[in-house]
């Protein structure tokens with residue numbers, strides 16, 4: 890049984906369209922549960938590094954692609970989120 894691929898780790902509608910929020914304390918970022926009303930901090934339980942070591946972005950930076958598996962200890966919500974430098978890298982956010 891092989892490792893799960895990047896493609897099989899998809900977030901649900903619960904994280905789409907700005908529904909996933911978070912904050913920092915020092916320089917660490919924390920995600921808030923989109924289901925709980927009181928900013929419950931999500932647990933990050935696993936990740937896949939799908940960065941392409943030979944590829945560069947259009948800005949000349951190393952390609953970065955990481956999927957985090959997240960869950961809430963309070964309500965048992967589970968999901969996936971992705972952080973990458975493949976998409977938007979500037980400009981003003983417009984939720985289309």
Ligand SMILES: [Zn+2]
Pocket residue numbers: 922923924925929961962963964965966
């Ligand atoms: Zn929760």
